[in-house]
Amino acid sequence: MCSVDKRFAYASEQRSKIWREIEIIMKTTKDENRITQDMYQELGISDKVYRFSKDILNSLKARFDEIDQTAEYNQLKVLKAMQDNKVSEACLSGTTGYGYNDLGRETLEAVYASVFHAEDALVRPQITCGTHALALALMSNLRPGDELLSPVGKPYDTLEEVIGIRPSRGSLAEYGISYRQVDLLADGSFDYDNIQKAVSEKTKLVTIQRSKGYQTRPTLSVAGIGELIALIKKIKPDVICMVDNCYGEFVERIEPTDVGADMVVGSLIKNPGGGLAPIGGYIAGRKDCVENAAYRLTSPGLGKEVGASLGILRDFYHGLFLAPTVTAGALKGAIFAANIYEKLGFKVVPDSTESRHDIIQAVEFGSAEGVIAFCRGIQAAAPVDSFVTPEPWDMPGYDSQVIMAAGAFVSGSSIELSADGPIKPPYAVYFQGGLTCEHAQFGIMKTLQSVVDAGIVQI
Ligand SMILES: *Cc1c(COP(=O)(O)O)cnc(C)c1O
Numbered sequence: 001m002c003s004v005d006k007r008f009a010y011a012s013e014q015r016s017k018i019w020r021e022i023e024i025i026m027k028t029t030k031d032e033n034r035i036t037q038d039m040y041q042e043l044g045i046s047d048k049v050y051r052f053s054k055d056i057l058n059s060l061k062a063r064f065d066e067i068d069q070t071a072e073y074n075q076l077k078v079l080k081a082m083q084d085n086k087v088s089e090a091c092l093s094g095t096t097g098y099g100y101n102d103l104g105r106e107t108l109e110a111v112y113a114s115v116f117h118a119e120d121a122l123v124r125p126q127i128t129c130g131t132h133a134l135a136l137a138l139m140s141n142l143r144p145g146d147e148l149l150s151p152v153g154k155p156y157d158t159l160e161e162v163i164g165i166r167p168s169r170g171s172l173a174e175y176g177i178s179y180r181q182v183d184l185l186a187d188g189s190f191d192y193d194n195i196q197k198a199v200s201e202k203t204k205l206v207t208i209q210r211s212k213g214y215q216t217r218p219t220l221s222v223a224g225i226g227e228l229i230a231l232i233k234k235i236k237p238d239v240i241c242m243v244d245n246c247y248g249e250f251v252e253r254i255e256p257t258d259v260g261a262d263m264v265v266g267s268l269i270k271n272p273g274g275g276l277a278p279i280g281g282y283i284a285g286r287k288d289c290v291e292n293a294a295y296r297l298t299s300p301g302l303g304k305e306v307g308a309s310l311g312i313l314r315d316f317y318h319g320l321f322l323a324p325t326v327t328a329g330a331l332k333g334a335i336f337a338a339n340i341y342e343k344l345g346f347k348v349v350p351d352s353t354e355s356r357h358d359i360i361q362a363v364e365f366g367s368a369e370g371v372i373a374f375c376r377g378i379q380a381a382a383p384v385d386s387f388v389t390p391e392p393w394d395m396p397g398y399d400s401q402v403i404m405a406a407g408a409f410v411s412g413s414s415i416e417l418s419a420d421g422p423i424k425p426p427y428a429v430y431f432q433g434g435l436t437c438e439h440a441q442f443g444i445m446k447t448l449q450s451v452v453d454a455g456i457v458q459i
Pocket of ligand 1: 129213
């Protein structure tokens with residue numbers, strides 16, 4: 001053979017070798033996808049549900065990419081706060097007794113203050129839940145004769161008893177603190193005229209709930225909250241603007257304290273605990289507001305100086321560090337659910353394309369069976385208690401039966417995969433959480449399987 005022929009033979013041999021390799025790679029990728037699909041099948045997901053879900057997931061790549069970019073920014077924001085405040089190994093262990101000079105507690109509060117670009121923060125396991133954190137912020141910053149205003153309609157259910165909208169022992173009303181409310185307009189925008197009229201010399205504190213909670217109004221964007229605060233401060237510059245930040249943390253790049261809020265308040269068994277905090281709440285904001293809250297939480301004269309952290313701080317730090325990506329996973333699950341159920345013809349709030357300002361997804365089934373099937377799907381997807389079947393029950397404080405699904409590592413944690421729905425028209429289920437994107441997606445696939453198996457929809 002002449003050398004040209006030899007080179008040709010060599011080249012074609014190389015080419016077929018490369019092709020063989022490509023074939024092997026393609027075959028293994030195919031096998032890997034098959035292995036994953038088989039695993040879904042073992043977990044009760046039919047081929048039909050799998051394919052229906054995967055098609056929708058494939059259409060959401062650009063959307064998910066945007067969420068990852070927000071998570072990237074927020075991850076760096078949290079990391080920088082930890083580095084700037086010199087979090088050290090010593091911060092991870094706790095104190096007992098009075099808890100004087102608790103380095104870990106003081107540093108964690110400084111980290112929260114940095115994350116929220118606030119002057120100060122109170123972050124404690126002694127704050128038992130979100131309602132407690134909100135009650136603390138209100139009761140410590142209001143005095144007899146003051147008035148509280150909600151310019152965004154009715155607040156979260158549990159706050160009705162804190163405020164005294166529903167008569168309750170120990171409410172603000174019992175202490176002579178009055179309450180006023182201005183509802184949002186029919187299109188979800190602020191009723192500026194009536195807000196202007198509602199602010200008086202008595203108005204001391206304005207409470208703004210970011211998330212819609214169990215209502216059908218839209219969740220407020222941080223920019224929208226900023227506009228509202230600017231208007232209120234124009235009417236009355238010294239009024240305290242507090243934001244109930246539950247479910248909103250890390251969904252956007254900015255937080256309400258970046259747009260003029262004097263205080264943000266939330267629960268550590270939602271977004272900022274990253275699924276690891278087993279209890280707790282936070283208040284971040286203006287130094288005097290946070291100090292008032294500290295004197296109320298512990299005692300006048302003691303304030304932030306006491307409150308042993310016991311052994312809990314490692315989880316608070318660890319959870320906060322993971323919170324931006326955990327929130328991103330939950331957000332992807334919510335968007336996936338909106339797209340699945342909207343495609344099947346149900347009303348979903350927010351809808352499949354709307355921008356997101358919290359992690360909650362509502363799906364209106366229009367029937368009790370739909371709500372129940374959805375919740376059973378969520379339960380069956382849980383890592384804990386997956387084998388139990390949730391049933392509607394008469395929960396105290398509600399005027400209808402309620403069904404709840406949760407199989408969480410932290411009891412009641414709603415940053416973990418969870419859903420609940422009152423058994424009454426419009427038969428809507430509220431879904432949130434998922435510690436990883438993969439688990440949130442699997443949970444939604446299980447709801448679809450359950451809804452299909454119950455004969456409620458066909459795909
Ligand atoms: C969850 C929540 C609360 C109350 O928090 P709990 O921890 O359940 O007491 C208050 N406001 C909003 C908007 C919430 O989502």
